[in-house]
Every structure is written in C-alpha cells, then in structure tokens.
Amino acid sequence: MEIAYYPGCTLKTNAKEFEESTIEAFRKLGIELKELNKWYCCGTVYSLATDNLMYRLAAIRNLIKVKEEGYDKVVTLCSICYNTLKQANLMAQQDEEAMYKINSFMDEEPDYHGEVEVLHPLEILKGMEEKIKENVVNPLNKKYAVYYGCLLLRPKEVAIDEYENPSVMEKLVEMLGGSVVNFPFKNECCGAYNVVSDREAVVERCYRIVGNARKNGADAIVTSCPLCHFNLSEMQKEIKKTDFVGLPIYYFSQLMVEAFGGRKCKEK
Amino acid sequence: MSLLAKVEELSGENLYACYQCGKCSAGCPMVDQMDLLPNQVILYVIRNDESVVEAKTPWICAQCYQCGTRCPRNVDITKIMEALRLIKLRKNIDYLKIGKVKKNLPQIAVVSATRKYTG
Numbered sequence: 001m002e003i004a005y006y007p008g009c010t011l012k013t014n015a016k017e018f019e020e021s022t023i024e025a026f027r028k029l030g031i032e033l034k035e036l037n038k039w040y041c042c043g044t045v046y047s048l049a050t051d052n053l054m055y056r057l058a059a060i061r062n063l064i065k066v067k068e069e070g071y072d073k074v075v076t077l078c079s080i081c082y083n084t085l086k087q088a089n090l091m092a093q094q095d096e097e098a099m100y101k102i103n104s105f106m107d108e109e110p111d112y113h114g115e116v117e118v119l120h121p122l123e124i125l126k127g128m129e130e131k132i133k134e135n136v137v138n139p140l141n142k143k144y145a146v147y148y149g150c151l152l153l154r155p156k157e158v159a160i161d162e163y164e165n166p167s168v169m170e171k172l173v174e175m176l177g178g179s180v181v182n183f184p185f186k187n188e189c190c191g192a193y194n195v196v197s198d199r200e201a202v203v204e205r206c207y208r209i210v211g212n213a214r215k216n217g218a219d220a221i222v223t224s225c226p227l228c229h230f231n232l233s234e235m236q237k238e239i240k241k242t243d244f245v246g247l248p249i250y251y252f253s254q255l256m257v258e259a260f261g262g263r264k265c266k267e268k
Numbered sequence: 269m270s271l272l273a274k275v276e277e278l279s280g281e282n283l284y285a286c287y288q289c290g291k292c293s294a295g296c297p298m299v300d301q302m303d304l305l306p307n308q309v310i311l312y313v314i315r316n317d318e319s320v321v322e323a324k325t326p327w328i329c330a331q332c333y334q335c336g337t338r339c340p341r342n343v344d345i346t347k348i349m350e351a352l353r354l355i356k357l358r359k360n361i362d363y364l365k366i367g368k369v370k371k372n373l374p375q376i377a378v379v380s381a382t383r384k385y386t387g
Contacts, residue, residue, distance in 0.1 A: 014374035044379045045331060048350040050280040055383070080376055154333035163337065188297045189332030196373060196381035197364050201301040201328060230374050 003119075004071035005033035006062060008042055008081040015078070015226035018251045021263075022077055022121055025256035029131050031124070033075060038065055042081040045193070046088065053098055059088030060102055064109050066116045073117045075124065077253075079225035083151035086118045086158040120152060120160045122168050122224060122252070132175045137261040139177025144255075145213035145221045145247075146170050146180055149228040150189040163187070169252055173222060176259035181216040185209045190231040199238075206235035210247050220248045220265075222255060271316045271355075278351035285341045286310045292335035292345050301328045306335050306345050313348070326352040327363050327385065357387035 011019040023033050043058030062085065066074045076082050092099055093114030103111040125132065146169045156163040166187065170180045190209065191202035210232060213221050223229050233249040254265050276283065286307070293305040302325040304312065312320035329349040336344035356363070364385035369378060 008376075009379065010374050010376040014376075041379065044376070045383050047383075048331070048347045049278050049354055051278070052354075078376065080380065150330075150332035150334065154337050156337055189330050189334065191298065192330040192332065193377045193380035193384065194298070194328065194330050196369055196377050197385055198301065198328060199370070201298065204301070205297065226374060227376050227380075230377065 002032045002034050004066050004074045005035045006039055006074050006076040007035060008078045010226045011077055018077055018226060021251060021253040021257045024262060025253050028135050028260045029128060036065060036069055042084045044080060046084045053101055056088050059085050060112055063089060063116045064112050073119055075119050075121055079149060079151040082120050083158060089114050089118050090157060123160050125172055126168055136176055136259045138259055140255060140259055141177060142219045143179050143181050143217055144173050145183040145218035146186055147221050147223045148187050149225045153187050172252060176255055181218045183213055183216055185212050190228045192227055195231055202231050203235045203238045206232055207239050207244060210236060211244060214245060214247055220250055222250050222252050224252050271318055272313055275313050275348060275351045278354055279347035281344055281347050283310050283314050286343050291338050295334045295338050298328045298330055321355055360387050362386040
C-alpha cells in the first residue's frame with residue numbers, strides 16, 4: 001500500500017531521525033510513505049481569528065497538491081503540521097463562505113472542498129495490531145512514559161484518539177514488548193514555541209514533565225512531536241535544580257525500528 | 269469600538285457565557301508563568317478594562333486548547349487569547365524581537381513564534 005507523505009520543514013532537519021525511522025518502520029508493515037513531489041510550509045499553527053483566512057492558504061494549497069498528485073489521503077508526522085492541515089481541512093469541509101473566498105483568491109489552482117483525508121501515522125497503526133506483533137523480533141523490555149502533547153488531541157474535532165485519555169501510543173509500546181508507566185502529564189502542553197520568546201517557562205515545563213516521568217519509574221519518554229522532542233530533550237540541559245535527573249526522549253517510530261530488529265535507540 | 273466588541277468580533281466567542289468557574293485556569297499548563305489567570309482575562313475584557321491588552325498572559329498562552337476543550341460553557345478561550353494578541357500585533361507592535369532569537373532552535377519553533385508573536 002502506498003500513502004502520500006507530507007514532511008514539513010522540521011522533519012528534514014532537527015527531526016530527520018523521526019522521518020527515517022517512520023519510513024523504515026512502515027515499510028516493514030507493508031506501507032510505503034511516498035513523499036509528495038512538491039510541498040510547501042503548512043502555514044504553521046492554525047490561525048484562530050474569525051477574519052484571518054490568509055494564514056490558512058498554505059495548508060489548503062498543500063491539500064490541493066495532494067489531490068493533484070492523485071492521492072485521497074495524506075500522512076504527516078509533525079504534530080503542528082498535522083493540526084494545521086487537519087483544522088484547515090475541517091474548515092474546507094464545513095465553511096462554504098470561507099472556501100468561496102479562498103478558492104476565488106487562489107484562482108490558478110483547482111477548487112478545494114476538503115476531499116483529502118489528513119492522517120497521523122498513529123491513526124493508521126490502530127488497525128494493524130497483528131501485523132505489528134508479528135514483526136517484533138527484539139522486544140523492548142523497558143518502562144516508558146508516553147507523551148502526546150497538545151496538538152494531536154485538541155481541539156477535540158481533530159483528535160487522533162480519545163482526547164482526555166488517549167491510549168493508542170501506550171498500546172503500541174505494549175505491542176512492541178515495552179511497558180507503560182502512569183503519566184498524568186501525557187496530554188499537557190510542553191510550552192511549545194514559547195521556547196523562542198520565554199525560554200525559562202519551557203525549562204520549567206520540562207522540569208515538571210520529565211521529573212514526573214522519572215518519579216513514576218520511566219526509563220525513557222516516548223513522543224510523536226518534533227517540538228515536544230526538542231523542548232523535552234534540549235531544555236533538560238538548562239535545568240539547574242539539583243534534584244533533577246534526566247531521561248532520554250524517543251520518537252515512537254524509533255521504538256518500532258528497534259523492536260523490528262533495526263537500529264537501537266541511543267541510551268542517552 | 270469597545271474592547272469587548274473588538275474581542276468578540278476577532279474571536280467569534282460570547283464572553284458573557286463564562287460563569288467564572290475557573291476550570292480553564294485549573295487546566296492551563298502555563299498558568300504559573302501568567303500575570304492574570306485565563307478566567308480573569310475574560311472578566312477584564314467584559315469590564316472593558318484596557319489593561320488586559322498589556323498583560324503577559326496572552327503571550328504565554330501556547331495555544332494548546334486545553335482551556336476551551338474543558339470549558340463547561342463552550343467558551344473557546346484559546347480564541348480570546350488570539351484576539352488579544354492581534355489587538356497589539358495589528359498595530360504593528362511585536363512581542364518577539366527577531367534580532368534577539370537564539371540560535372539552534374528548530375524551524376518549527378521559530379516559524380510558529382513569528383506567526384504568533386509578530387504582525
């Protein structure tokens with residue numbers, strides 16, 4: 001099976017290992033993630049003002065590209081891309097007036113009304129329990145704190161799972177032979193792009209999130225968002241509190257590759 | 269145009285639906301960095317107290333949607349925070365000074381921050 005893949009900026013730089021491991025793990029499961037021939041920035045963080053359609057054009061333009069290349073589904077890995085594309089797509093399906101304006105503005109491109117389905121890889125993995133289990137040759141045997149962050153779960157209209165108590169990633173970790181610790185911070189925000197403007201606030205978030213995972217006995221944190229990954233791993237270095245002991249942060253796809261017999265996750 | 273009218277127009281939200289239960293502030297992950305609680309922000313706007321436009325709270329909000337998702341009155345406070353940011357940004361008053369941005373940040377952080385903190 002082949003599905004269109006939209007990378008976004010960070011998957012080509014900071015989160016290169018997320019892209020590589022996801023493509024490798026999905027290939028093992030018989031799914032080829034085929035990168036779009038042409039793609040643009042997703043528009044980054046969905047604009048919320050009632051009158052700000054301009055900021056939604058980029059997302060719609062990408063969805064038109066997906067359709068033009070002959071696909072009806074697109075997978076994206078980054079949580080911000082996922083959220084932006086999915087919310088824009090929802091608008092395209094529901095808000096006729098907004099789409100009349102957008103389609104008239106982008107008159108060189110074909111009209112769009114939300115025909116494409118935007119998916120996150122974790123949604124695809126939900127129905128593949130048997131296939132995942134039969135590929136495990138190197139069970140994980142570690143304890144993980146699973147961290148979703150915000151944008152895969154909220155607003156609830158675009159959630160990949162039950163938005164207050166998701167379980168798709170926990171189930172995946174268990175299928176791969178790992179165990180899951182209790183982790184009340186799993187659907188809380190990491191501070192996101194505050195790292196650019198109020199870095200200390202994100203260092204504080206990192207202290208609380210990683211500290212709680214460790215208190216609950218985790219050997220590592222598993223996440224699915226490149227920005228969560230950056231904030232939780234890099235900001236650990238800036239925590240000055242003496243009681244803090246860090247944890248390694250992995251993408252769920254890196255665990256899949258390890259369990260499927262590929263490259264092992266780095267210890268630190 | 270009053271502050272309340274501006275915020276209602278930009279956000280599309282009915283602020284009078286709020287009955288000040290504080291559930292938004294209880295769930296907000298960034299609340300310990302804020303100068304006004306999210307529920308207080310609504311109260312200030314309803315009273316047309318312009319000092320709320322200068323508050324730190326809307327800029328600390330990371331648009332994680334926790335408040336609006338849990339609101340028992342369906343007030344999407346995330347949109348109200350965006351409206352307050354836009355009142356400044358649309359006057360060309362940026363919150364983020366691009367020259368002061370540190371190096372070695374992922375693109376996704378920098379692009380998101382410029383989208384939310386510059387006009």
